[in-house]
Amino acid sequence: MTVITLNGEARELGDRVTIEAAVHAAGAPDARGVAVALDGEVVPRGEWATTEVRDGQQVEVLHAVQGGA
Amino acid sequence: MLEIAGRPFESRLILGTGGFRNLQVMADAARESGAELATVAMRRVDPTARGSLVEVLEEAGLEVLPNTAGCFTAREAVTTAKLARDALGTDWVKLEVIGDDRTLLPDPAELLTAAEQLVADGFTVLPYTNDDPILARRLEDVGCAAVMPLGSPIGSGMGINNAYNLRLIVERARVPVILDAGVGTASDAALAMELGCDAVLLASAISRAADPPAMARAMRKAVEAGYEARRAGRIPRRQYAQASSPEDGIAELEPEAQRASSTP
Secondary structure, eight states: OOEEEETTEEEEOOSSEEHHHHHHHTTOSSSTTEEEEETTEEEOGGGTTTOEEOTTOEEEEEEEEEOOO | OEEETTEEESOSEEEEOTTOSSHHHHHHHHHHHTOSEEEEEEEEOOTTOOSOHHHHHHHTTOEEEEBOTTOOSHHHHHHHHHHHHHHHOOOEEEEOOBSOTTTOOBOHHHHHHHHHHHHHTTOEEEEEEOSOHHHHHHHHHTTOSOBEEOSSSTTOOOOOSOHHHHHHHHHHOSSOBEEESOOOSHHHHHHHHHTTOSEEEESHHHHTSSSHHHHHHHHHHHHHHHHHHHHHOOOOOOSSOOOOSOSTTOOOOSOHHHHHHHOO
């Protein structure tokens, strides 16, 4: 089992976890407008399917919300 | 016409989207404001959230301008800008690097570092800055596409606290100066434009007003009025009155005899 920190919460997500799977697990309604940081570094959309998340890594899945001034 | 980084804009009002009760009120206010750009923040995905902010804004004819609100360091702000670029497909960013939670005032050192790095990475950087003419110049020097001095702290509604500094910034800037934060009501926005700002960015004054679409309309008019007044050239301030009716040819309506008898 791979245990990662997904948007601040510890999550067990199977044996082989990709960014794509993490985005899905985070509950993003669709991938449009979503971006991902793995241990504080941006993972470009094109690399989600091939980038693996290892035990103990932190994944942040973000999207645009109302904000500003 | 306002031009930022070579892009023309009809409207001199930029809308922040924070604080609206719901997306419908935001969309109505956005239309009334006439704004073409709207700021958004990057936050963790909320699986229970309903409706797409970006779609609602696009339907109302506004383009999104991601901000880096909530960042305290250059590193956080740079990463957030890159995340926004990946998520939203824009390399424009409203750069915010905050020094503390109570005042939400910019941290000048972190701000300048972040601006430099983002410009080098190809971003069009619009920094939210203190009303400091020297910092504004430094931000321009590192390649920012505009400078966005505050009128007063974010959400405070105190208006323009240092009109003198704002004048100094406007006087020497070669990039657009956008007043960002502090506007409370329409006269604050008009004053910013009268002082020579090229545009005004605001959110709370509209989003937290009792009637946001009505306030959005008022802000649109205020920005236009202030801009036109600035170009029209105001009269100088005087210590005393200056009659505007002719002083020659005034009738004598109190005969001298009468005036003498009425004097005790």
